[in-house]
Amino acid sequence: MRRAVGSVVADRRPLRIPAFRRLWVSSIVTAVGSQLTAVAVPKQIFDLTGSSAYVGLTGVFGFVPLVVFGLWGGAIADTVDRRVLLLVSNVGIAVTALLLWAQAFVQLGSVWVVLGLLSVNQAFFAINMPTRQAVVARVVPPHLLSSAAALTSTVMTFGAVFGPMMAGALLPFIGLSTLYVVDTVALVAVLWAVWGLPSLPPLSGQVRRAGWRDVVGGFRYLATQKVLLASFVVDIVAMVAGMPRALFPELAERTFGDPPGGGLALGWLYAALPLGALLIGLLSGWAHRVSRHGVAVVAAIGVWGVAMVGFGLSSSLWVAVCFLALGGAADMVSAIFRQAILQTAATDEMRGRMQGAFTVVVAGGPRVADLTHGWAAAAVGTTAATSGGGVLVLVGLVVAVLLLPAFWRYRAPTETADTTT
Template identity: 45%
Template sequence: MPPTPPAPAPPALKTRLADTMRGVALDTRPLQHPVFRRLLMGQSAAYVGTMVTDVTIPVQVYGLSRSSLFVGLTGVAGLVPLVVFGLYGGAVADRFDRRTLYLASACLTWVVTLALLFQAVADMRSVPLILGLVAVQAGAFAVSSAARGAIIPRIVPAPLVPAANTLYFTAGTIGQVAGPLVAGVLISLPDGYSWAYGADAVLFSLLLCSALRLPSVKPIDEGAAPTGGLRSVLDGLRFIAGAPVLWMSFAVDIAAMTLAMPTALFPQAAQTRFGGGVGLLYSAIAIGSVAAGLFSGWIGRVRRQGRALALAVVAWATAVALAGTVHQLLPAVALLAAAGAADLVSAVYRQTILQTYAPDALRGRLQGVFTVVVAGGPRLGDLRAGAMASSTGLGLAWTGSALLCVVVVIAGALLVRPFWYYDVAAALPASSPP
């Protein structure tokens, strides 16, 4: 007799399985909003190009200087403009049309990419010139990031803000995977630096096209718009100082990036420890972030986001510390990928806490502070890692500092109780646009 076919699954079981998959898989509901969809598509292309340049610059600088300290200085070069224009750009975003500000700063970023392309084609071989262009690009990036972060809560409903941020960070991490791999191929070609910067210029032009199609995004309460200048910046800083949830979310990110960011060590590690694989090292963190993003449906359901942020940072630093103890490329890549998964989770929680806690009238300024912290922290981390590697060696610069990050974050999160018990669900209704 032929075998009896298995009975079909009951409809209730199928429904439960479908609900489970929706709860685990990436939440794509924000893509139903055309403005957000266009913005995400343009930014996704730019992420790839930006990462090509972000890998090419330290590789070019290391090739010219043969020093991890100079590689670390590429991060420091952009720190002051990042701080100044991140803070002031956020204040401007609370006063003027955020779409106009985003487009103007993105255009400046594109011009700097063209300048990097020119110096490579002309074979100028000037580290100071590269550092100067990095500084200008950092200032433009700070303004565009502050404007873009203030735009997102205006173009999707408040309950979808965590999902929108997850889509953004997932797209960014896909770029962080593809960009270094593309950079590794292009850099290996004759005149490889020129090919790499040229690819960034082409991809970034897609972001400009998407920015041109954005609608006007003016402050909601124009009567409460800041007058600009130092006073408006200080108003935003005072708001943060009185909100332990916000300043602690910034503090744990600073600890994560300054104490446990190993990227400035990748050129040296690839050459002296692993015998190559610099592109794979730069991609590893992002590979883990992409994997986490694809199964991130649960992130939006977590309510104690302060606690979850702290634990994600601890997981990040622990995985980075372990990666610094191995001497084979693939195990190091696997551990860095685990760190990247934790980093994606922490990034979503940081951004969501800020966007749901801040009123629209302050959102640009607080997003500017967020940009300074998120982008400035890795630059300080590059300097710290490069200086430590030059004086104490690769192992302590990589693993020892990451373990210190674990201790600092656990102690801080437990001491700041409003942050530890913060419930983002309670903040969402108040953050909905009128």
Template identity: 40%
Template sequence: MSARRSHFIDLSPFRASPAFTRMWIGSTLAGLGGQLTIVAIMLHMYELTGSTFAVAMIAVAGLAPMVVAGLYGGMLADAFDRRRVALVAATITLGSTVLLAGVAWAQLETVWWLYALSIVNSAANTVVMAARQAIVPRLIPRELLPAASALNGITFGIMVMAGPALAGVLVAFAGYAWTYSIDVVLMSSLFLGLWTLPSIRPEGVIVRPGLESLRDGWRFLKKASNIRLQFILDIIAMTFGQPLALFPAVGAVLLGGGPITTGVLTASVAAGAFLSSVFSGPVGRVRRQGLGIERAIIVYGGSITAFGLVLGAAALGWFAPVSVGETAPNVTLIIAAALVLAVSGAADNVSSIFRSTMLQAAVPDAIRGRLQGVFIVVVAGGPRLGALYAGTLATLAALWFPPLLGGLIIIGLVSLLVRLSPRFRTYDAAHPAP
């Protein structure tokens, strides 16, 4: 029985640190609430404008502020008490959500209100994430960092699987004002974990926020080949292997089923991440984490290639249902697509566990906040580049072509870059080196 249990997620971080437990619970509930607001704002924007372009511009408009917030938030986390930085940023996040709910209750919402408040909310939350991730290694032992990262995969799965569906139901039956108000309640839980923390000031030489702090972080990153390469690998994976922007068209044109298929495909990615965290016990025992990152991303690239093949089969009419109507679902290929996307979600989550652990263990505390800020920018910015790649190539060629080509590019580039960096392949978690 003990051997079997060892395959399940390691809950030792909860037992080792009540402070980490409270912060994880608060972050999970707040993240779920954040998903409610993200989806509700998108639906709200479409209702006000009737324009998918206006909806897409929510993400585009927030990109530059998010990058600035990630970098500056990391500098703040390396210069001041991280608990205080996270609390101030969380207060701004909560305030923007309260104002959003108030505007909706007063029926004063406009396009510019939605843009402005979503930007403030996203930027402030980015600072919270940078500070919070820099706090984690101060709460639990180094050997439990992989388990803590796997628990974050549970959080992501809950957010992405439950959040959008719950938002749709709430908007449909209760309205926007109630949906935003529920997020206010859930967002308040973020303070549960942060308020009870002790003061956590960075250790080592402190550099005040500004250009010198940025240069100091850049100088470290230039020497930290392992950390630098994991950033590059993640950007490659997300740029060439992020098919999310294709899902609506795939459901409408290739696989049939419309929005339901889109929801199934999206949930499949999150389900894969969730299940890989549930069964992440062996992941925490892997010492050669650089090699683990390489293999996980190659599996990710292979699953994205397989998704392209499934779409290609749909384009050829394979397993097409004998039914009247263009949106009749191709159930066989929808199931196949969902399975390979679940594998992609699982592989991406395993890679994320290793990357996050490496970052938290190998980077000195005095500069950890800045590197966490860069990490957040990479993680959030990569999918936006991926949407641009997939959307452009699908427009110029076909829906199945971006994932098919992108998956092969990922496998080739990642294999080449890691082979050229033997130090990364031999990285030992027992002796972390940036």
């Protein structure tokens, strides 16, 4: 029975590696703490302005630095000691969280100060994320990378589910400014975890400054790596064509009967995707036994497309929630194996830049989808926009596989002796 259970629940072998264990524990703290700030910033802006249009600016002020510094940060991660870069970027995130607390505590009342600090925070975050992921491939053996990706994705999903819930529960009791303090304290704990990591300079031994030439070099490298390129393309197809979250408020009220101020349906629609993803993360013990990573990603995105078609055609809230949960589970499977492909197929001197591009794709796809689905729903209605998006996912997936067949054939590296046992 113990062996059967162990084959289903998340593979914990990567946690036997001290360096990965430190990263993983710090990821738990970061996942929850960052969500507190993610809730506090738009809430404060709405309190200051009373305008959802100003709240919408958080997307622009957050996304632009995420793109610029995600790409540049990945290049830096390939040319310096990654432990040092993690420390610097974590300090930057902690300082901006502290400044957000200060302006809220003194009631400065400037929406532009809040948006400016958000941009700086996201710039440091964009440098931190590809560096953190590039470190994983240096400390975890190749045959455990899919398991490590599952563990990391699970805690990030945990933060996405429970972080906002915690923020909502704490806000009436401790106040908005204190949410920033909690995030700052959490980030100090992360600094302690990162401090204990070993030195991680480039394998070439040459530490140097990174420039835009390195960023361009990353794009040139990506253009020659069909497997990596395909992993980005299929995710863009899935998210841009198939992510319907911008339609949740309208669907909740007009299709599922919520009152105008919001209600049960809206909460369930937003929770369903991460709940499905979290379930798969907790039951991901099978992931390390899958060698056909390309096939696994294609199958997962296919299920995502079908789930979005089903969601779009649903007139029952609970049927819709089930389809969304199925989509979230499929997206988690795709994320696990795309991350494993990225960490094994990219060389170490390019891994930071590929992780930077991965961060931009993962963060940017859903934001573009918000725009495309909003326009499509205004033109043809929510049912056609959502279910039609699912169909487009399936068509785009087939085209991508036909144009880049190497992705379908990709297999994980042959397992070597397990040095963690």
